[in-house]
Amino acid sequence: MISAIQMEALLKYMSSHIQLSPEEEAFLLSKVFVRKYLKGQYIVQQGDVCKYECFVLSGCTKMFYVDDEGQEHIIMFSIEDWWTSDMGSFITQTPADFNIQCLENTVLVMFSYDVIEELYANIPKLERFFRQIIERAFVASQKRIVRNFALTAKDRYLYFRKQYPKIEQRIPQYMIASYLGITKEFLSKVKSQLILEQ
């Protein structure tokens, strides 16, 4: 059982999408739990089944794929008020393709597969809530595909900097390069070119 104080951020976040009665809130809180991870720890590892959908209360995570050459490709970062999970693994309960690792000490609200199903069954509004979250994530993902095709590395970087200024500040540059799909060396060159242009 979780204290309401700890979960304030989650409840506030949810209230901007749906209205839950006090009983529904209590039910939800009785089903989820909070877990703390240290910087560097893995929440999900490639090959394991992703058992939880996680809501970030504090901290920062990266989700990434390691290819055949051992190179890391960062798919997304998650900070406060974001979700993180390998959804492909979670919804099918099969081994994950991706890793999720903490870039800072991180506090998460953990929704297990069974709990999510139980919540859907008991609070149909939550099905609506999660549908809407995923709809928006899907839209964002499609737009990112387009940006990766339509924009140069420089413009992708400028977009990232504009869109996620908070994330840029707390993450090493070589990880941003990976997220943008370029090498750390090239991002460095892009940045120095941007400085010259001003």
Added chain:
Amino acid sequence: MISAIQMEALLKYMSSHIQLSPEEEAFLLSKVFVRKYLKGQYIVQQGDVCKYECFVLSGCTKMFYVDDEGQEHIIMFSIEDWWTSDMGSFITQTPADFNIQCLENTVLVMFSYDVIEELYANIPKLERFFRQIIERAFVASQKRIVRNFALTAKDRYLYFRKQYPKIEQRIPQYMIASYLGITKEFLSKVKSQLILEQ
């Protein structure tokens, strides 16, 4: 009102996800309609609001973005038993970023925004159904982002050919190039190189 025969494909597709009672099926059929488009016609145009989520009964569509230089970037194709819409525009009912155009004569089942909401309200199972559809679309989209980073153009093409052999056959090569994020000239060179390798 739509005949059940015309909608057989939709009902069959839905039955693999959820079980609807005859009354629920009838209610659903009373709310949606079928529309036919000719090859070349637009279902959605950049700047217009996307009013429908469409289920493809027959035919083929492409969804694409036109960038500042006037270049076309194909985000996805849809054939039988797939969905098509500019979801970003649909869920917010704001102007679309993307175009959807028919590559063949195409028959669609049209779910308007209001109808979808009405269906969610009356048949909660459908909220679950669409949540699951979108979850899978999101997972596919994320994996495509990774492939675009981790694979060369040649390997992306080989993956596409293996994954969507039916689509490759009915679509001109320059559109496949656009979907893969390369020029038509380069795809041609990739293909000729693949022939030499055998």
Added chain:
DNA sequence: CGTCTATTTGAATGTACTCAAAAGCGGTGG
């Protein structure tokens, strides 16, 4: 201060693009 990690810089290379032109492939009409 030294060590470890992250960033920058430079030269050589590679993957994919641009532009231009030629070749292939249906369909249509004389």
Added chain:
DNA sequence: CCACCGCTTTTGAGTACATTCAAATAGACG
């Protein structure tokens, strides 16, 4: 039946954007 048209694909030369590898520099932390 073939000549022509529009559209798609192929080929080639030159170019651009981004990578690789190596080395130097800068920052962070004990």
